[in-house]
Amino acid sequence: MATRAARDLTTPVLTARAVTRSFGPTEVLAGVDLTVAAGETVALLGGSGSGKSTLLRVLAGLDDAADGAWTVHGTAAVVFQEHRLLPWKRAADNVALGLGGPDVSARVARALAEVGLADRGRAWPAELSGGQAQRVAVARALVREPDLLLLDEPFGALDALTRLRMQGLLRRLRTQHGFAALLVTHDVEEALLLADRVLLLDGGIIAEEIPVHLGPTRSPDEPAFGALRRRLLDRLGVPTA
Numbered sequence: 539m540a541t542r543a544a545r546d547l548t549t550p551v552l553t554a555r556a557v558t559r560s561f562g563p564t565e566v567l568a569g570v571d572l573t574v575a576a577g578e579t580v581a582l583l584g585g586s587g588s589g590k591s592t593l594l595r596v597l598a599g600l601d602d603a604a605d606g607a608w609t610v611h612g613t614a615a616v617v618f619q620e621h622r623l624l625p626w627k628r629a630a631d632n633v634a635l636g637l638g639g640p641d642v643s644a645r646v647a648r649a650l651a652e653v654g655l656a657d658r659g660r661a662w663p664a665e666l667s668g669g670q671a672q673r674v675a676v677a678r679a680l681v682r683e684p685d686l687l688l689l690d691e692p693f694g695a696l697d698a699l700t701r702l703r704m705q706g707l708l709r710r711l712r713t714q715h716g717f718a719a720l721l722v723t724h725d726v727e728e729a730l731l732l733a734d735r736v737l738l739l740d741g742g743i744i745a746e747e748i749p750v751h752l753g754p755t756r757s758p759d760e761p762a763f764g765a766l767r768r769r770l771l772d773r774l775g776v777p778t779a
């Protein structure tokens with residue numbers, strides 16, 4: 539699939555300023571500022587109920603009750619924890635949903651091949667494993683050639699092995715396509731495996747920003763990885779010693 543070579547890489551793909559969102563008297567987002575650069579992967583980490591999913595929904599345009607200013611420069615696509623495939627449509631038709639043009643079936647076939655499901659296009663969602671269904675959800679996002687992927691715990695419902703495979707898939711697709719990603723996760727290891735930067739959401743704001751200076755072939759066995767993991771777990775109030 540063609541990457542967007544013409545895109546201006548100096549313009550951020552996402553900027554958000556002073557984003558607030560309350561539910562009744564509870565202010566869940568209290569003035570969030572963040573920027574995601576082109577091609578960058580940013581993990582959004584925070585405790586349960588800290589507002590990660592709320593923020594992602596706002597940025598994805600799925601919540602119109604928030605205040606503040608946020609802009610996606612380019613095309614964004616969202617992948618949720620649940621695959622959200624329509625059960626009455628075959629895998630390929632789920633990927634094709636909302637697309638137009640004469641080459642839709644070729645684009646869909648290419649996207650399915652890229653997630654390793656070239657031969658499953660005619661399958662019904664109920665015939666797919668959890669991991670396969672989530673791959674179809676990734677293909678549905680990929681086929682839109684996004685500049686930014688918004689990922690809300692995309693592998694959270696998968697078993698540990700499938701999760702590792704999906705993380706590898708995301709890394710490969712990111713290298714091939716060059717999209718930026720904002721990844722909501724509460725898995726510190728996942729954040730460190732995938733992200734260039736980790737943002738900690740706490741008290742309704744980005745309370746801390748941690749650059750992840752690890753190489754592309756990073757491993758949890760590296761001392762620097764372990765040090766960052768301890769720092770993040772400590773910040774999240776999880777004892778490590």
Ligand SMILES: Nc1ncnc2c1ncn2[C@@H]1O[C@H](COP(=O)(O)OP(=O)(O)OP(=O)(O)O)[C@@H](O)[C@H]1O
Pocket residue numbers: 561566584585586587588589590591592593724
């Ligand atoms: N539609 C809603 N109505 C009322 N309260 C809501 C609604 N959506 C979210 N909240 C509240 O906002 C807070 C943040 O929720 P959110 O789902 O964004 O947290 P999270 O950080 O993604 O949590 P988790 O990691 O457990 O998924 C929670 O207290 C939640 O109860």
